[in-house]
Amino acid sequence: MPQVAIVTSFVSLLLVLCCSIEQTVEVRSDGSQSTSRTLLQNRTGWQGDYMDLTNMPDLPTWCMESELPQQKVVNSKVFPLVLTPSSSNVQMSAEELFEKLEHDYASLYWYLVKYGSIFFRNFPLKSAANFDEFVKRFKNWEPLPYIGGAAVRNKVHGNVYTTNESPPDAKIPFHHEMAQTPNHPYYLFFYCQQPPTQGGETPILSSYEVYERAKTSIPQFIDKLQSTGVRYVRHLPDSDDHSSPIGRSWKSTFLTDDKHEAERKHLQSGGEFEWLPDNVMKTTSAILPAIRWDNRTAHFTFFNSIVAAYTGWNDSRNVAERAVIFGDGSPILPQDIQVLVQIMNDLSVAIPWQFGDVMLIDNKQVMHSRKAFTPPRDIYAALCK
Numbered sequence: 001m002p003q004v005a006i007v008t009s010f011v012s013l014l015l016v017l018c019c020s021i022e023q024t025v026e027v028r029s030d031g032s033q034s035t036s037r038t039l040l041q042n043r044t045g046w047q048g049d050y051m052d053l054t055n056m057p058d059l060p061t062w063c064m065e066s067e068l069p070q071q072k073v074v075n076s077k078v079f080p081l082v083l084t085p086s087s088s089n090v091q092m093s094a095e096e097l098f099e100k101l102e103h104d105y106a107s108l109y110w111y112l113v114k115y116g117s118i119f120f121r122n123f124p125l126k127s128a129a130n131f132d133e134f135v136k137r138f139k140n141w142e143p144l145p146y147i148g149g150a151a152v153r154n155k156v157h158g159n160v161y162t163t164n165e166s167p168p169d170a171k172i173p174f175h176h177e178m179a180q181t182p183n184h185p186y187y188l189f190f191y192c193q194q195p196p197t198q199g200g201e202t203p204i205l206s207s208y209e210v211y212e213r214a215k216t217s218i219p220q221f222i223d224k225l226q227s228t229g230v231r232y233v234r235h236l237p238d239s240d241d242h243s244s245p246i247g248r249s250w251k252s253t254f255l256t257d258d259k260h261e262a263e264r265k266h267l268q269s270g271g272e273f274e275w276l277p278d279n280v281m282k283t284t285s286a287i288l289p290a291i292r293w294d295n296r297t298a299h300f301t302f303f304n305s306i307v308a309a310y311t312g313w314n315d316s317r318n319v320a321e322r323a324v325i326f327g328d329g330s331p332i333l334p335q336d337i338q339v340l341v342q343i344m345n346d347l348s349v350a351i352p353w354q355f356g357d358v359m360l361i362d363n364k365q366v367m368h369s370r371k372a373f374t375p376p377r378d379i380y381a382a383l384c385k
Contacts, residue, residue: 045293046186046364053114053297060104062089062097066121070351074206079349080117080359094124094133101137109138112187113296116366117204119351120358128380131191132158134358141384144185145255150234150246150313156380163190163379164370166245172370174205174344175308177363177383180232180285182269185383188361188368192353193378200373201350202359207301207367211291213343214302221336225290225304229327232288232309235317238279244315250281280317287327294364301365307344308369310337353379 059065066084073079085092092100101108112118125131135141136158143159153161164172178184190202215222234246241247254262262281266273270286290304306324310332313323325331350371351359361368 044289048295051113051296056110057107062086062100070349072349080119081115082119084122094130097124098133098137105138112362116206116362118360125356128157128160132160135189135382141187144383144385150248159382160380163381168373168375170245171372172245173308173312174367174369175305176303176367179303179305185363185385187384188363189382190359191380192357194376195353196373196377198374199371200377201352201371203348203350203369205347205367207365208299209347210302210343211300218336218339229287230290230324232285232324234283236281246313307340
């Protein structure tokens, strides 16, 4: 019999109750009162102040807004924002770029929040080391260790990692980075060191727009998501499985070879675990909100990895349709997933990679995916909070 150790920690309770509780008092006809409490997850979100995005700072003079044919207009704004060097800065060095960025990163943050993503093209970034320095110039953002993520990744330089190393013919569905964990990055950088021969784009979309369309198309599904949240279920192998898009082992996931330490870290996140044969660790996440409120923009976002889990978490250990469930334990229906997939396909923007490109994503409001490709392809990532 497999060893079973399922523990729900106090952290899990806090995560479930991270939203407000509304108390309702009903006065009956006989004068007695009935008190009920309703969990309000529709205001679960992140700390942060509202930002008046109609009153923007000027773009730094060393860059300018450009256009690419793949961009779309989303919510009356171009998506993503594309920046290239201004005419007087075409020949600037990497060191000059870092100096300018360090001075102007606060202004760029406003543009990131307004547009959701900034695509930097034709800037002097030639290596993973250059990319790492570029990321470091966003001074208020701290590097986030890759703990709890599902994909196999390798460290390249500093806070720079490879992206998902699943086979090139595997498509990775839309998701928010590490939304299946309580500790996810707020900002996500991608850098192109080697563009693929064919395909391999990193499509993006507005999670705010997904929420708005889904609220109209499948309102009952959205209501249930807001009231119950979701839980993610994964079977983690004993060693990394590079044939799987979610093949990261429990040792890599929790950065330890010690089972007890892996258990401790997972319980600390509010989850549950079970040891199965062949040292496979079955993990069930804490109940996590699937829709969040972004104070900065005063918008709801469809912040989760539901579609990615339900359509992409398949391998010899995992069954995708059982990889994500409602917070009350009930299954998610395939017809709702089909609607979400169609919405995401309609909103998707995919820009072909060129050497030196950087895509900065506000992970609170933009989802990303990966198309299949013909190798070679070297796209690196850096996570920040």
